[in-house]
Amino acid sequence: MAFTAKPYCSTPTKPPTLSARAPRSAHGLSAAAAATPSTVRLRAFAQRIRAQSQQQQQRRRRPEYVPHRIDDPNYVRIFDTTLRDGEQSPGATMTSAEKLVVARQLARLGVDIIEAGFPASSPDDLDAVRSIAIEVGNPVEEGAHVPVICGLSRCNKRDIDAAWEAVRNARRPRIHTFIATSEIHMQHKLRKTPEQVVAIAKEMVAYARSLGCPDVEFSPEDAGRSNREFLYHILEEVIKAGATTLNIPDTVGYTLPYEFGKLIADIKANTPGIENAIISTHCQNDLGLATANTLAGARAGARQLEVTINGIGERAGNASLEEVVMAIKCRGELLDGLYTGINSQHITLTSKMVQEHSGLHVQPHKAIVGANAFAHESGIHQDGMLKYKGTYEIISPDDIGLTRANEFGIVLGKLSGRHAVRSKLVELGYEISDKEFEDFFKRYKEVAEKKKRVTDEDIEALLSDEIFQPKVIWSLADVQATCGTLGLSTATVKLIAPDGEEKIGCSVGTGPVDAAYKAVDQIIQIPTVLREYGMTSVTEGIDAIATTRVVVTGDVTNNSKHALTGQSFNRSFSGSGAAMDIVVSSVRAYLSALNKMCSFAGAAKASSEVPESASVQRTE
């Protein structure tokens, strides 16, 4: 049986060839890796440009805008209501200036219609919609996309006048007027009979057209819970009155996808004159079905989809633009070949901008734009990604304008396996032997158990502590320290001597590090002076890895000599250590320097036989 892999919406990236590594320099750092961050950035940039130009060539032309007709039956208009329904999210109110900035970005994204606000709701919102209509609705560059600028209004003259006043200066103005049609809304909210509602709707659509607005959208609010026959009737009447788009809102997010699809199909089949208007969807997300319902509506014949960036909106929000658009892009062939005019490479930026200005941040696992949407945490997935990205990604991040910190979206953590960790070392420019890698991997897992994420800096700190250390003469088994304001700090240190014997030293000190160093001195007994001590937190957060660097010299004061070799030397030796615990990190660094010193003195073996009389002189 032959499988045809079709993992991406756009051109899949070739599987990586892990064998193609850059040449190494003597210290294990490759020439390419010496400039790792910029190399990675440049590679990503070049890839992105290639993908962009490919996609621009592939993108189909947007049909010429005619309010009540779309000349290509496969084209779906994207109506963005982030600035109207999105702004109805509690706490999401934006200033006029913020709305203008977002509107400009929506135009770049390529939305067909921007619903910029509800002008009758306040003079400020009227001003905001007006400035969007003037600035964004009249692009100056030749050939630029001209979005329709729309204002919402109830079915009354005051609201419609305000909406027209706000949008009239756009090159493509639209008034969107609505009135509820469900029994529950008409009876309890509007307190009007169905006949009165039909009369108001007809009259107000005609009024909007009479003002000179060429493009009028009508919404029977709560259509999802409205009587079908009544819907066909009111829609027929508003089409006769001049409505160009009929938007079918599932106002309370009540319908199921097959039900909403059938609603659209039924309206298309049973509403007289419907061929003279565009059918639209507007799905709220109360049951988490907004995207599914919107797609069901598109399949059933809707050619305008109302959505918001990040899915923000009243209560649980609306269908999200990025989900709907990417589903159409990704699975277009199952959606009757539908396509949109959205330039998906602007999705990430637009999402970030809306998060910033609305103050509503998306959850990390949000589809398409969440921080984790293109991140891979577990070993088996990471291995798959390294071998072929299509194994675990259905969309290329380039398609939504996302540049990942690393090419494969791998996030190292406690669930990562050897393939991913090894590839991270290669990416950082290190090539170590299999034996070294196994030792490193053990330390890596210990750290990853304690940290949520293991960063590049963590890896480098661990590497220099585990791999790029001098020959181990004395090694650290355990360290225990106490400190605080109630008394002197104490430390107990257990070291493994070169012959494998365990040695224990205990000491008090001015702090836990001082006590631990004195305990080490009790065991190793080399006269040293601590010249430098520095600690940096190389990674961020409370669970950061601390790296310590020390410089020690042999103490030549009073002609002190190494206890066993009888040599005295004043050379400096540096050492570094890394651990999440600062005392452990400090002891590792100190031992590393002492080991270098022992190697230099050639006293490794002998020094494990510690004489009673050896003097320890260490100053700080």
Ligand SMILES: CC(=O)SCCNC(=O)CCNC(=O)[C@H](O)C(C)(C)COP(=O)(O)OP(=O)(O)OC[C@H]1O[C@@H](n2cnc3c(N)ncnc32)[C@H](O)[C@@H]1OP(=O)(O)O
């Ligand atoms: C489903 C949706 O998302 S609809 C859009 C929701 N958006 C908003 O509400 C925008 C912000 N709203 C506002 O600023 C205010 O509500 C305003 C300015 C629109 C109206 O404020 P007010 O005049 O004080 O009326 P209020 O909001 O208290 O009540 C709404 C009135 O409009 C009526 N109404 C509601 N919808 C409609 C409609 N589509 N067409 C005509 N009248 C309507 C109600 O029946 C009620 O009338 P009543 O006063 O006779 O009982």
Ligand SMILES: CC(C)C(=O)C(=O)O
């Ligand atoms: C005004 C209409 C379209 C609306 O927002 C809704 O019904 O949810």
